[in-house]
Amino acid sequence: MIVASKERFPGRLIAVEGLDGSGKSTQLYLLKRWLEMKGLKVHATDWNSSLVVKKATSKGKKRQLLTPTTFSLIHCTDFADRYERQILPLLKAGFLVLCDRYIYTAFARDAVRGCPRPWLHKLYSFACHPDITLFFNTPLPVALGRILGGRPQLKFHEAGMDLGLSHDPYESFRIFQGRIFDEYQGMKEQFGFVEIDGSASIELQQGQVRELIASAMDLPRFRRRAQG
Amino acid sequence: MRFFGDGIPGVDAEQLVGKLIVIEGADGSGRSTQIEILRNHLENLGHATVNVGLRRSFLVADELQQAKQGNVLGEITRSLFYTTDFADQLENRLIPALKAGFIVLADRYIYTLMARDIVRGADREWLRSLYGIALIPDLVIYLKVSPAQLIERNLAKNSALDYWESGRDLGLSRDGFDSFIRYQKLIQREFAELQRQYGFTVVNGNLSVRSIAHEISMRVAEIL
Numbered sequence: 001m002i003v004a005s006k007e008r009f010p011g012r013l014i015a016v017e018g019l020d021g022s023g024k025s026t027q028l029y030l031l032k033r034w035l036e037m038k039g040l041k042v043h044a045t046d047w048n049s050s051l052v053v054k055k056a057t058s059k060g061k062k063r064q065l066l067t068p069t070t071f072s073l074i075h076c077t078d079f080a081d082r083y084e085r086q087i088l089p090l091l092k093a094g095f096l097v098l099c100d101r102y103i104y105t106a107f108a109r110d111a112v113r114g115c116p117r118p119w120l121h122k123l124y125s126f127a128c129h130p131d132i133t134l135f136f137n138t139p140l141p142v143a144l145g146r147i148l149g150g151r152p153q154l155k156f157h158e159a160g161m162d163l164g165l166s167h168d169p170y171e172s173f174r175i176f177q178g179r180i181f182d183e184y185q186g187m188k189e190q191f192g193f194v195e196i197d198g199s200a201s202i203e204l205q206q207g208q209v210r211e212l213i214a215s216a217m218d219l220p221r222f223r224r225r226a227q228g
Numbered sequence: 229m230r231f232f233g234d235g236i237p238g239v240d241a242e243q244l245v246g247k248l249i250v251i252e253g254a255d256g257s258g259r260s261t262q263i264e265i266l267r268n269h270l271e272n273l274g275h276a277t278v279n280v281g282l283r284r285s286f287l288v289a290d291e292l293q294q295a296k297q298g299n300v301l302g303e304i305t306r307s308l309f310y311t312t313d314f315a316d317q318l319e320n321r322l323i324p325a326l327k328a329g330f331i332v333l334a335d336r337y338i339y340t341l342m343a344r345d346i347v348r349g350a351d352r353e354w355l356r357s358l359y360g361i362a363l364i365p366d367l368v369i370y371l372k373v374s375p376a377q378l379i380e381r382n383l384a385k386n387s388a389l390d391y392w393e394s395g396r397d398l399g400l401s402r403d404g405f406d407s408f409i410r411y412q413k414l415i416q417r418e419f420a421e422l423q424r425q426y427g428f429t430v431v432n433g434n435l436s437v438r439s440i441a442h443e444i445s446m447r448v449a450e451i452l
Contacts, residue, residue, distance in 0.1 A: 056288040056312075065287055068237045069361055070315050074287070077308040084302030114237035122357035126304050 011091035012217050013128065015102035017184065018136030019177055020158075021146035022198045023205065027136065028100050030206045031213065035096055040222040043090050045082060047101035054078070061157055068113035071157070075106055076123055083127050091128075096222050103127055104191060108183035112176065113163065132216050134209060135188060138198025140181050144174055229326065233360015236315075239323060241363065246326035247451060248363055250337040250428075251444075252419070253371030254412060255393045256381035257433045258440060262371065263333050265441045266448065270331055275452075278325040281335035285316035296392065307345045311358055314341065318362065326363070338362045339370075339426065343418040347411070348398065366451045368428030369444055370419060375412040377434055379405070 016024040160176025395411025
């Protein structure tokens with residue numbers, strides 16, 4: 001059925017959002033370790049990992065064939081594959097599902113590329129909203145510094161070069177991330193993001209994250225069944 | 229021209245001076261034969277034409293073909309894969325051709341994609357929004373052929389019924405013949421619904437090739 005399910009699943013969905021370099025992946029990893037060591041049923045997924053669609057996506061990216069619309073659609077296809085194959089069954093099976101980036105990443109990126117927001121929201125409406133979305137609100141210069149500090153090789157789309165913002169990939173990345181940051185700020189209220197101060201120490205942030213999760217859901221309910 | 233919805237970012241539909249003609253119908257409804265005839269007819273009159281169809285995009289056609297063999301995609305994923313294929317052709321073939329004043333002959337369009345998804349339970353509003361990127365055609369011809377006639381033609385041509393055109397994934401019947409008839413009836417019912425919404429021209433595809441071609445050329449003359 002291609003309809004957004006309003007049904008409440010036994011599992012819970014936890015998503016982290018934020019800029020590249022906001023520290024969200026580190027925090028999600030630490031959260032996962034904590035939940036695992038508590039003996040809970042937990043599974044982590046990340047953005048862009050589906051095999052079926054991967055080939056087409058990388059072909060499109062390599063040859064710079066993608067327009068804002070096809071970029072958006074191919075990523076949505078990729079997400080749908082992961083959603084139908086992985087996320088949905090895990091939720092039905094009562095897992096704590098941790099998503100490193102979720103539909104809001106697409107909302108932000110694709111809106112910056114010029115896709116109409118209502119179209120994007122409808123496009124992804126087959127997916128359920130997370131039970132909790134942690135937004136790592138790291139100041140733009142801090143996030144940029146973490147990524148650009150090592151002078152990495154930025155990929156074409158990653159740097160937002162397709163937007164023609166600048167011929168310099170680093171400058172383009174800066175402007176692009178700035179716009180994504182603005183999109184995130186605009187979505188905070190609408191989608192009920194829980195903000196984490198990404199400029200605080202790793203330990204402080206993780207403490208806050210764990211506290212939030214523990215108070216938002218009845219964790220013992222997700223215990224793995226004893227084996228043997 | 230106009231888009232159904234918000235259209236494609238950065239594309240001004242007013243600048244598209246060509247014409248878009250769509251031929252819809254099941255496999256075996258005579259679509260390709262009629263497109264060939266129409267193309268000759270138009271080129272004879274001095275119009276430049278471009279052919280497009282489903283699953284022909286550079287971006288994802290190969291991947292879609294592969295996925296079709298294995299039945300590995302979920303409903304939403306398959307649906308979006310086809311939309312991606314459609315959007316890629318729309319932007320890289322249809323729009324440039326229409327800008328240059330060509331007549332684009334589309335062998336199937338969003339209606340087939342929507343009908344297939346709807347009989348599989350898709351949300352109509354979701355599809356309507358999704359295909360808001362599509363251009364409104366100048367003319368849509370739907371070749372309606374009875375399922376019994378379709379079976380005859382498909383068997384004569386391929387000596388087997390196609391898995392997807394029989395809707396075997398829907399589990400309507402364990403019997404292939406029966407499944408084909410039921411699936412095509414579902415699709416026709418959905419096309420009747422889509423026709424009410426989008427108002428296209430239904431042509432009786434059970435008629436002879438010549439009389440169908442004649443009717444199509446009359447309709448085409450009206451829009452040129």
